[in-house]
Amino acid sequence: MLLQLDSVSKTYKDAHSTVHAVEDVSLQISEGEFVAVQGPSGCGKSTLLLTAGGLLKPDAGSVKVNDQDPYAMTPDARAEFRAQSIGFVFQQFHLVPYLSVLENVMAPGMAAKSSISEIRERALHLTERFGLVDRRHHVPAKLSSGERQRAAMARALLNQPKLLLADEPTGNLDHQNAETVLNDLSEFAANNGAVLLVTHDERAVAHAQRGIILQDGKIATTSIGSGAE
């Protein structure tokens, strides 16, 4: 099992209110699986994704990635584990604005302590794979939205993670670019990876093998997606 969430709960509290963002969620994703989580805004989708990615410690329940509990690790060990095992793709791309495409793609390599030449080799390969050869030395501001998201995808895959967590990756893309990104995610899953996609995009469900609808922090329904066919 690549990702296993058991009865995970996360509550946000402040002086005036308490919000149960995720409540008693259990979820397993195996190698080769592409799972899409849908739901209305504020239903806890992003919280679930961050919790699964070792970025947000749950109040209750356990999280295991590749049979390891990231929250049992020290912050630095967890960061290194994240760098080696999990890839992230975000709606806002979150590329470092002053680094070129190639440097952005290479950045996770610094965290994973890989050799520079190896990182560069992989980054060159990924930029080629995602059609960014001509854009390698451009900064994000010079790229189109689709190119930025492809650069973010390439960055997420640099350390060859098994698990890819994507938060609304198609939210800022046109139809054609969104389709390309979803195809890339499917391809990643098909190559013994696992994808947990959080989205509003109905098209994404068509690529997933399993669809989960989250409502008020709880799993409302689970369905088999078109991608399973």
Place this chain on the structure above:
Amino acid sequence: MTVWKLALREIRHRKFSFLMGVISVTTAVACLVGAQTLLRADRVITEQLLTEKQSEIEHAVAAKEEAVKQAGVELEDAMRKHMKGLGFNVLILPIEQSRSELLLKGMTASMPESYVDKLASSKIVSVNHLLPSVSRRVQWPEHDREVILIGTRGEVPILHRGLKKPLLEEVAEGKIVVGYEIHKDLKLKVGDKVTFKERKFTVSVLHPERGSTDDVTIWINLGQAQEILGMQNLINAILALECGCTGDRISVIREEISAILPGTQVVEKYSEALARAEAREKAKESAESSLAREQESGEALLQQEKQARNQLEQQHAGFASVLVPLVLIGSVVTIFLLALMNTRQRTEEIGILRAIGFKSKQIILVFLSKAMLIGIAGGLAGIALGFWFGWSLGGVASNGIDWEKLFEADSLKFTIAMAPVLAVVLTGIASWLPALIAARQDPALVLQSG
């Protein structure tokens, strides 16, 4: 990709923030180096000025000394000339010689001629030019007139001294030297033959008018005079010339002569020449005292200059001791605020780097690398600016101070060598807290807000 590359890319992206940091460090280092250079320039200029002043004063004093010395030599020479011009001014007389009789009738008492030899062979220093003589008012029967007859054998050299040119030449036997009134009345010329007390003499010298008893005096050889006067081996007086000594001369002379010749007395013939000599002596004393005053005033001037320079140096040092720490603190605060601002600007970037696996240590390194670059750039620029500032304000060029002199002091070398290190340490300290804040940033919060 390396941490350095990341820092350099960020600097290129946010040039203004980097520039502000560099300016802040440059200002602090420039203040430190400038103050040190200025203080060092002050010291060097002070040393130079004081050396020049000292040299000027020494030259002035040396010139004055030379003038006084010259005046001394001139005085001595003048004294000698005066004394010489004065003629014999010390009379060594037999103790029985009454002063009243001396003035009224001339010399009446006598003493052995050997006294002069005794005196000449002694170690006497207070008189020169010893001249034994007999002197008597006598009738010149051949011309029926009264004259003063002086018999002299010539000067007796004082043995322990070098030979001196005699003041008065010996009158040879058979020769006669004649005073003005006499040779004028008798219409005598050099070479004329005259008879005195039935003895023949040839006129050898005719004295010009002197306005003294010399005008009615004739001089002949001592032996002949003693024979004429019936005073064989006796003399009336030893004439001498006192030395050019300062102070109470006559007491010294009396003391010395009475020790050698106990049966004698010493009479000094006071004159205008002596008064002039004394006046010159006073003038010498005055010149010496003026020299001493010149030396004192030079010292005082030097001391004054030293105090003024020290005061200026202290003022500069005091100003620097307040300004430099203030600017350093200001710089640290500015860098801290800039780094804090930078942390806020980079929230998203730091969040994403943390999310993709950057450790807190790596985030701190990214910030500290930038701080180090700011420190190095600011430190080097600060050294150049500060040195230029100190150089210009300290008047290094205008005072002709050379580099070597300026860098003789270890403190300036040390400051310049350590300034970049200090700048890096200061920026590191100022950036440390913002770097920690950045490293502790929760990536989840950033990603959620995005």
